[in-house]
Amino acid sequence: MSDSTKGVSRRGFLKGAGSAAAATALLDSAVLTVREATAQITGPPVYGPGRTELALHVNGSERTVLVEPRTTLAAALRDELDLTGTKVVCDRGACSGCTVWIDGLPVASCMTLAIDAAGRKITTIEGLATGDKLHPVQEAFIEKDAMQCGFCTPGMVMTAAALLERNPDPTLDDVKEAVSGNLCRCAVYPQVFEATLAAAKKRKASQIAGS
Amino acid sequence: MTAVERKIPHDSAREHVTGEAVYVDDMPPSRGELIVDFLWSPVAHGRIRRLDVEPARNIAGVVALFTHGDLAHNRFGPSQIQDELLIAEDEVRFIGQPVVVIAAENREAVRAAKAAIRLDIDPLPPVFTIDEAKARRDFIGPVRKIARGDVATAFAHAEHVLQGVFKTGGVDQFYLESQAAIAWPGEKGALTVHSSTQNPTEVQDVVAHLLGLPAHKVVVITKRLGGGFGGKECQATHPAAMAALVAHKLKRPARIAYSKDDDMRVTGGRHPFQNDYRVAFTSEGIITAVKVDLYSDGGAFADLSQAVMARAMTHTDNAYWIPNIEITGTVCRTNFPPNTAFRGFGGPQGVSTMENMIEEISLFLHKDPLEIRMRNCYGIEERNTTPYGQIVANNQLPRLMRDIGERADFRRRTAAVADFNAKSKTHLRGIACSAVKFGISFNTKFLNQANALVNVYLDGTVQVSTGATEMGQGVNTKIKQVVAAELGIDAGLVIVMATSTEKNNNTSATAASSGADMNGSAAADACRRIRARLVEVAARELAARTEDLQPSPSTIAIANGMAFDRRRPQHGIAWRDLVRAAYLQRVSLGERGFYATAGLDWNAEKSSGSPFLYFTNGCAVSEVLIDRFTGSARVLRSDLLMDIGKSINPGIDRGQITGAFFQGLGWLTNEEKRYAPTGELLTYSPTTYKVPNIQDLPQVFNVDWIENDTNTLNLRSSKAVGEPPLLLAISVYCAIKNALSFVSGSEIPKIDAPCTGEEILMRLTEYARKNARKPQESAASA
Incomplete structure (x- = not known):
């Protein structure tokens, strides 16, 4: 089911529906868009409107949830799996407070349907550490005072850690670019920069020492 | 080495980076818990002509609908003016003012109830600007004045004069954690309220007042806030009171958690x-x-x-x-x-x-x-x-x-x-x-007081409770450091507990930048008295263990987790052993501290x-x-x-x-x-x-x-x-x-x-x- 459900994100659905409505009296290429959109929306298999069983691969274990297809990943994590480290703030993808990883990439879980994440590898803030061993970004956030009220922290940590996964040696500008979508009202941004760069440095040093 | 004047991580740093830190809406739902929300006035100023909640009553999942008549009292406020209504009566005064409190089994039922309730409002002329209010002379409280010298003469003889109008805008606090509260009914009609508030005592007072309960039947607990910035000094009270109303009337746990959109629309911000x-x-x-x-x-x-x-x-x-x-x-x-x-x-x-x-x-x-x-x-x-x-x-x-x-x-x-x-x-x-x-x-002079509870346990660990609420500003970390420094122990032995009106009564809001000043001082007061008793114990213990040493409390020091007599610093007694000895000698290992800021005077x-x-x-x-x-x-x-x-x-x-x-x-x-x-x-x-x-x-x-x-x-x-x-x-x-x-x-x-x-x-x-x-x-x- 994983492949067939890919691409039906909340945003994707809205975009598809919108272009379908707008395109009916337009050019051939636009008609194609209608077909594509229709296939995306109505293509098999059909889930809902009732609750559907989904297998979510979260933090290394298989979890099953029974949710309506419209349920966001954030809601499934918080309400069904009690993984409340993921925070919902603006609920429309504008603050990155709900950031989790899907297949190692940071996504806004409030803008992702749980059904879209089924069968893919989900990592939440609770799964970032390895046992008691914190991720270097987590350690650095503690050391550099990169949190105050803590509510943006899970999203911020997941974003910063994802950066190091894809770019182990980021510049300050890389860090700024990566966390530019994460809002922190306490404004610990300077400390987040310091922490992320420190984590990268430390991780590199430990890899050199370990190699 | 003292525990203060040092950079140590935020008290909850590890919990924050691992997602373990619990905020109100992270608490797991308890059995029978209801969702609380409210229908608000969509009109800025008007008179309610008709309010009919009956169509919403039969919706599946809707459990109860409450209006102002369901409260013992409806009027409250943080100042003497006391002009605020929790639930609108006949007149609505702003968009977002609660009109009906809804208790339901799920969010779908809440939404359906909001759509089904019939609310007709005859609009009245609204006031949206300072100029309009000035023209109508519609002011809140008296006009105050501070004056010194002779302004008229000084302007008359001025070399240069500039004048104008300076405007600054309103701002939303935009704490990332929106307003939230959970209320649990208890025995004898009591309530326990978990609230994301900067002011647990005010939540306690208002809940008790609005529901007609004595204050001692309402316990308000605040573990932490996902930001407050003043926005949860008074206005956390409203959601807490609504959840408490539902829990009190229906004897079921009740949870309210504003969405960010709703929070921004219904709560106030910085004054323009x-x-x-x-x-x-x-x-x-x-x-x-x-x-x-x-x-x-x-x-x-x-x-x-x-x-x-x-x-x-x-x-x-x-x-x-x-x-x-x-x-x-x-x-x-x-x-x-x-x-x-x-x-x-x-x-x-x-x-x-x-x-x-x-x-x-x-x-x-x-x-x-x-x-x-x-x-x-x-x-x-x-x-x-x-x-x-x-x-x-x-x-x-x-x-x-x-x-x-x-x-x-x-x-x-x-x-x-x-x-x-x-x-x-x-x-x-x-x-x-x-x-x-x-x-x-x-x-306000009387607000400048604080109390703290310090408990020392038999293994030497310490719990501190104060009226301060932790909202990211690090007050708990500072209090932990102050307590450790006062007791002469490592900060790792000290935990600052959730703020609760059960442990600290009649506390002031954590506001005015004074949270650490006042609550830290109250905690220090408690520690000094515990320490004074422990010094007596140490003097006796060290004298008993050391040849030719008479008990002398005035020469006892406690530092770095050791008590010793300065005359024989080589003979120490470890903090944990000292605490144990005190217990065996039936010496109290708990204390309540108090602090009132001295020298203040304001008319x-x-x-x-x-x-x-x-x-x-x-x-x-x-x-x-x-x-x-x-x-x-x-x-x-x-x-x-x-x-x-x-x-x-x-x-x-x-x-x-x-x-x-x-x-x-x-x-x-x-x-x-x-x-x-x-x-x-x-x-x-x-x-x-x-x-x-x-x-x-x-x-x-x-x-x-x-x-x-x-x-x-x-x-x-x-x-x-x-x-x-x-x-x-x-x-x-x-x-x-x-x-x-x-x-x-x-x-x-x-x-x-x-x-x-x-x-x-x-x-x-x-x-x-x-x-x-x-x-x-x-x-x-x-």
Whole structure:
């Protein structure tokens, strides 16, 4: 089911529906868009409107949830799996407070349907550490005072850690670019920069020492 | 090594980075828990003609619908005015005012109930501006006045006079964790309420009052807040009371958690101010008289507006001694949600008015603005009494002004800015300085008290409970450090517990920057008494164990987890063994501490006295770059220099300074509330409401504080730091004004805050039209 459900994100659905409505009296290429959109929306298999069983691969274990297809990943994590480290703030993808990883990439879980994440590898803030061993970004956030009220922290940590996964040696500008979508009202941004760069440095040093 | 004056991580740092930290809405639902929400007035001002909840009653999942008649009392408020209603009765006064409280099994039922309830409102004329309220003379509370000297004569003999209207906008607190509460029914009609509040005691009082319960049947617990910034000082009470109403009536657990959209729409924020100012000064830039009439938009109910105004009035003098001064404060009633506390609490609105005047004087006289500030600055031995009668003691302001000028290389960079502006056709630069003198203590004298409970357990570990609420400011970390330092043990042995009215009664809000000052002092008081008893025990124990040593409490020291007699320091007794010995000797290992700030005196009617224990001070220099085609402004560099006394935790204090500055930056630049003509808020999410993000950080950001160990009036010679640095962002406002002065011709540029890109562009366009020539020699190139 994983492949067939890919691409039906909340945003994707809205975009598809919108272009379908707008395109009916337009050019051939636009008609194609209608077909594509229709296939995306109505293509098999059909889930809902009732609750559907989904297998979510979260933090290394298989979890099953029974949710309506419209349920966001954030809601499934918080309400069904009690993984409340993921925070919902603006609920429309504008603050990155709900950031989790899907297949190692940071996504806004409030803008992702749980059904879209089924069968893919989900990592939440609770799964970032390895046992008691914190991720270097987590350690650095503690050391550099990169949190105050803590509510943006899970999203911020997941974003910063994802950066190091894809770019182990980021510049300050890389860090700024990566966390530019994460809002922190306490404004610990300077400390987040310091922490992320420190984590990268430390991780590199430990890899050199370990190699 | 003592536990204070050290950078140790935030008390909950590990929990925050692992997602383990629990906020109210993270608590797992309990059996039978109901979802609570409310139907609110969609009309800013009107009379309810018909309210019919019956159609909603039969909806599956809807359990109960409550209106004002279901409350024992409906009227409450944080001040003596007591004009607020939890649930609207016949008249609605703002969009977002609760009309029906809904209890349901799930969110779908809540939504259906909202759609099914019939609410018809006959509109009444709304008031949306300070001018309208002034015209109707519709004010909240009395008009207050602070006056000194002879303002009329001083203006009559003035060399120069400038006047104008200075406006600052409303701001949403935008704490990331929206308002939330959970109420559990208990035995004997009691309630336990978990609330994301800065003021558990107020939640307790209001819940008890509205439900007709005695206070001792309501326990309010606050583990932590995902940000408060003043927005949860009074307005956390409403959701908590609604959840409590449901739990009380239905005997089922009840949870309320606002969405961010709803939170922004229904709660109040920082007060917009519109101030008439007039300033007289000499050709040397010495201010001889000031007359300021402050007007705030209080919203529909009093909330804390009177107290906010009092702080605005007592901060309009800011860092400057003014011989003849008159300040009035008027709170205007409008049909917006009641405006409330927001970090700075009126101080920013008063201080910015003064800093704007000084900037205008420097532009008018073509004189160095830092020099003008220094000339008017409060003196050390003389010219050091505020207009309300408090002496500015231990005054570090002259030193800060001198130092910031050097550190920020202000004069050289001022010249560089003028050079740049003479050459660039695409951009404008501006540079400015500003100062802050922020009074620490609640203006309301009786609020300046705190209590703390310290329990020492048999293994030597310690629990501390105070009335302080942890909302990111690190108060728990500081209290932990203070307790460890007082007891002479490692901070790792100390845990600060959730705030609960069960352990600490009649506490004040964690506000006015004073959380660590007051609660830390109360905890220190408890520790000193425990320590005194332990010293007696140690004296006996050490004497019993050491040959030829008589018990001598006066020579006992406890440090680094060991008690020893200074006469024989080689014989120690470990903290844990000392505690155990005390227990076996039936010596109490718990204590309740108390603290009341000494020496405060404030007469609200006369607006005079010494309301503050001390002042936290600072200076800043900021430089901005404006794109002349778009109006967008960037902060190129900010230098902040503060006097925060002896820092208990430099890491936390640094975070407070940078964070507060940044919030001030939002208030003055990008955060703008926009409303529909109906009074409906349009900017209720981060998609339309622009809180600062990383792109708005100054490109160069230097933060420092001076060495000052002389503030012995306060806990460990520290100073409160939560709010004062917010006001240093006024330097950015002044820098924008400075930049505009290069294109405004002979007139002094005027710009309202927030200085959004749009606002700046409008000013640039206006000045370009008026002076359709190339940027002339600046008005401020001195």
